[in-house]
Amino acid sequence: MKHVRYLVPMGILLVLLYFLRAGLSLNPKEVPSPLIGKPAPEFSLPRLDQPEQRISRDDMRGQVWMLNVWASWCVACRQEHPLLIQYAKQSKVPIYGLNYKDERAAGMKWLADFGNPYIASISDRDGRVGIDFGVYGVPETFVIDREGVIRYKQIGPLTPEVLRDTIEPLLKQLNS
């Protein structure tokens, strides 16, 4: 019984170690977005390939869609890109691109070089729409429902696991 008290510091140490370990496994770059469950911000931007045409938020009403924020200068986008192309081929959801703070020519070349998974990309030259979407680390991906409400945000590259375990079930739920 007397030895029990020696277990107390040990216990405190274990608790501290647990929290340290939990802290290490958290990613501080992933800041939860306050926009989840809120209507997507309004935008009206020129298409990347046809700048005279504009696409606005309200054009998307009535469909579940995915907005992928990308840029030709973004290294992680290149890493994500093959997955996006592969996913677009399955056409489970229309994918639109937001070409964030990019030169039009560079963006077009990027799509020509690596393939174009997007129904259309819109050009956010000065990054204002990006700010409205709370973008801070490209690539980011949003899932937006029929009513125009943001239902999910992925910060950083999509992975097969995220698509399979999170986005697909969400799409099923939103499309049913």
Next chain:
Amino acid sequence: MTRLSPCSSNSIADMFKIIFRLGISLAWALACVGAFAAEALPASDDPALEARVMKISNELRCLVCQNETIAASHAELAVDLRRQVREMLQNGQNEQQVVDYMTARYGDFVLYRPPFKALTALLWIGPAVMVALGLGTLFVVLRRRSRLADEAFEPDDKDASSDPHLS
């Protein structure tokens, strides 16, 4: 995101994961340091307006280099957000409106002084609770010890000569 489970069987792999994550964090930190800490040049001629922009920017965290304010950061996003702050002030909006604008998009995380609410309560009162717990423990231990009889303590060094076991 893979998470470390507390009772993983593959602890060496876990350790490498941890080292890998530390490496990534370090790389981020270095990338942020690369942009030297000098504040960016003001972008308008109105010093009073610039002062207000900087005052608000000093309260806002840059999400790219997370330990920098958007006043100090050279990240592109910080430049854009300063521009946004400047424009909002130029349009006659007040500081609260600017702060609301930022938190609506990036959450309380952008505030270096987040508001007190259920989600942030632990953040605000946590340190005070820890100090109180520490002081409470100290108090209880000292009081218990002061009630113990002298025999419960080992003799001090200077009493060593009078220790019957040594003589």
